[in-house]
Amino acid sequence: MIQSVNPTIKAIAVLIPGILLSFAFDMITPLIFLIYILVLTLFFTHIPLKKWLLFFVPLSLFAIGLAWMTMLYTDESYNTGPVVFQFLWFEITSGSFQVGISLALRSLCFISLSLLFALTTDPTKFMLSLMQQAKLSxxxxxxxxxxxxxxxxxxxxxxxxxxxxxxxxxxxxxxxxxxxxxxxxxxxxxxxxxxxxxxxxxxxxxxKGFTGERNRTFYHQLTVSKKDWIFLISMFVALCFAFFISDQLGFLRLIGQD
Known part of the structure; x- marks a missing residue:
C-alpha cells in the first residue's frame, strides 16, 4: 500500500510529475494521468472514500470555477475556432473551451496528488525521512x-x-x-x-544532548526499499504514457506551442 512508501520518495513521486504535467496544455494528457491517480487512491490506499470526498469535492468546485473564468477571459491567441456556446455577451469558442477544460483537469490532478500525499503520509515519518534520506538539517x-x-x-x-x-x-x-x-x-x-x-x-x-549535528543515530530508522522505487518509477511511467497517448492521438499541446 502507498501508506508504507518512504515519505521522501513519495514526495518526489508527487512533486516532479505535478510540475511536468503543468506544461501540458491539452485535455487528454491530464485526463489520463488523473484516471491513474484516482485508481491509485481508490485501490492502493486505505483512505476512506467519505474522507477523501470531503476534501476533494470543495477543491474540485474551485477548479471548475477557475476553468469557467478561464473560458470567459481566454487570451486571444487561444480564443480561436467555432463558437461552442454563448453566455450573456460572452462567446465560448472551441479554443477557449479546450483551454478551460485542460486547466480544470490539471487542477484536479494537482488536487488528487496533494491528497494522495497528505492523507497517506505521517508527518513525523516525513520529517525523519527528510533528515535521513534528504539529509536535511x-x-x-x-x-x-x-x-x-x-x-x-x-x-x-x-x-x-x-x-x-x-x-x-x-x-x-x-x-x-x-x-x-x-x-x-x-x-x-x-x-x-x-x-x-x-x-x-x-x-x-x-x-538530552541534541546539538543539531547531521551525524546522529535515530530510534526510528527509515530506509528506501524496492517497492519505493517501483512506486516512483510507476508515477513517471504513467505520466510518460499519458504524454505518449496524447501525442499519438494528435492532442498533445505544450505551453508555448502555436
Whole structure:
C-alpha cells in the first residue's frame, strides 16, 4: 500500500510529475494521468472514500470555477475556432473551451496528488525521512516538527483564555469589527505561552544532548526499499504514457506551442 512508501520518495513521486504535467496544455494528457491517480487512491490506499470526498469535492468546485473564468477571459491567441456556446455577451469558442477544460483537469490532478500525499503520509515519518534520506538539517526538521505538534494546543490555550476572560467579566460584544478587536486581547497571552513552551522544549532537547549535528543515530530508522522505487518509477511511467497517448492521438499541446 502507498501508506508504507518512504515519505521522501513519495514526495518526489508527487512533486516532479505535478510540475511536468503543468506544461501540458491539452485535455487528454491530464485526463489520463488523473484516471491513474484516482485508481491509485481508490485501490492502493486505505483512505476512506467519505474522507477523501470531503476534501476533494470543495477543491474540485474551485477548479471548475477557475476553468469557467478561464473560458470567459481566454487570451486571444487561444480564443480561436467555432463558437461552442454563448453566455450573456460572452462567446465560448472551441479554443477557449479546450483551454478551460485542460486547466480544470490539471487542477484536479494537482488536487488528487496533494491528497494522495497528505492523507497517506505521517508527518513525523516525513520529517525523519527528510533528515535521513534528504539529509536535511536536524535543527530545521525538529523545529518544524515541534511547531506542528504545538498547533493542536493553541486551540486549548485559546479556550482557556476565553474562559478566564468570562470569569473576570470581560464584556463580549457582537459584530465582526468588535470580534476582531476582542481577538486582539488573545494575541499577547498566546504569544507568551508559545515562548514558554518553546523554551521548555529547547531546554529538554539540550538536556538530552541534541546539538543539531547531521551525524546522529535515530530510534526510528527509515530506509528506501524496492517497492519505493517501483512506486516512483510507476508515477513517471504513467505520466510518460499519458504524454505518449496524447501525442499519438494528435492532442498533445505544450505551453508555448502555436
Amino acid at each position: 536536524p535543527k530545521l526538521t525538529y523545529g518544524i516538527l515541534a511547531g506542528y505538534r504545538f498547533l493542536p494546543t493553541f486551540k486549548t490555550e485559546l479556550n482557556l483564555i476565553r474562559q478566564a476572560h468570562q470569569i473576570r467579566g470581560v464584556q463580549r460584544t457582537k459584530g465582526l469589527r468588535q470580534k476582531w478587536q476582542n481577538n486582539k486581547q488573545y494575541i499577547i497571552p498566546l504569544l507568551a505561552s508559545s515562548i514558554r513552551k518553546a523554551e521548555r522544549v529547547a531546554i529538554a532537547m539540550e538536556s
